[in-house]
Amino acid sequence: MTAELSERRHLINLSYRLLGSLADAEDVVQETYARWYGLTREQRQVIASPGAWLTTVASRICLDLLGSARVRRERYVGEWIPEPVPEQTDDPADRVTLDESVSMAFLVVLESMTPAERVAFILHDVFCHSFAEVADIVGRSPAACRQLASSARRRVLAVPTVSTAQRADVVRAFKQAWEAKDIEALVGLLDPGVTVIADGGGLANAVLRPVEGVDQVLRYAVELAGKLTDLTILEQTVNGQPGLVMRQDGVTVTVMAFDVADGRITNIWAVRNPEKLRSWTVEPRN
Numbered sequence: 001m002t003a004e005l006s007e008r009r010h011l012i013n014l015s016y017r018l019l020g021s022l023a024d025a026e027d028v029v030q031e032t033y034a035r036w037y038g039l040t041r042e043q044r045q046v047i048a049s050p051g052a053w054l055t056t057v058a059s060r061i062c063l064d065l066l067g068s069a070r071v072r073r074e075r076y077v078g079e080w081i082p083e084p085v086p087e088q089t090d091d092p093a094d095r096v097t098l099d100e101s102v103s104m105a106f107l108v109v110l111e112s113m114t115p116a117e118r119v120a121f122i123l124h125d126v127f128c129h130s131f132a133e134v135a136d137i138v139g140r141s142p143a144a145c146r147q148l149a150s151s152a153r154r155r156v157l158a159v160p161t162v163s164t165a166q167r168a169d170v171v172r173a174f175k176q177a178w179e180a181k182d183i184e185a186l187v188g189l190l191d192p193g194v195t196v197i198a199d200g201g202g203l204a205n206a207v208l209r210p211v212e213g214v215d216q217v218l219r220y221a222v223e224l225a226g227k228l229t230d231l232t233i234l235e236q237t238v239n240g241q242p243g244l245v246m247r248q249d250g251v252t253v254t255v256m257a258f259d260v261a262d263g264r265i266t267n268i269w270a271v272r273n274p275e276k277l278r279s280w281t282v283e284p285r286n
Helices: 003-019 022-038 041-045 050-074 104-111 115-126 131-138 142-157 164-180 183-189 214-225
Strands: 190-199 232-238 241-248 251-261 264-271
Touching (some): 003 022, 022 050, 050 131, 104 115, 104 142, 115 131, 164 214, 164 232, 164 241, 164 264, 183 190, 190 214
Parallel strands (some): 190 264
């Protein structure tokens, strides 16, 4: 992998974690390189670390976008869920490294943070930048950035951790019970406070508000099960964790991510917005 390809992949990984959108991350990286190549050769030569410069510029663009994202999402049709990513993409430069920092549960927690908290936490805790470096990007003191990251860290640590194997067992059992319309099995797999959030973005049919509580989720699941006759449901990796992918005539129409605690499903995120499913049009390689 060339140095530029490696740097581009780093910027994609950083921007995706900051924005929760692969499409926006790609735009950020494109804009970052446009600014780099917009410099004169003399200006580029005096930059001691081009990689650090690119990271700083990309992070600042993301910080600005996060500030405007809340306004844009107020106009969004229904609930907004971070864009899911498959296990691999065709372009090595665009691959997002799949670890705990891109799980859907993690990204949803990040969405609850202020832009400054999110940037400080991701840069320091995930990408190991010093608080002095973070301060230069965020425009606050190192001490203030330390506090921002600490506040964000407390929220992240509150999310229960479950092994991938345990999560896979629960997701597989849910798929089987759902397809069989086995109510008793579904009750055993769903936490009493389970929540389903769907994201259609006004471009695909989806409930506009969260479906909460085991009774409501069961009713919703059974209703959907009756409409799944022409769909294929596959177990696949979603943001590095076991999930489900629904396809119709070979086209991915829904990607589902799950949060699990104590052997039961606590959250289901179903992305149906076709604009967020573009990276799922090609079968991920094993």
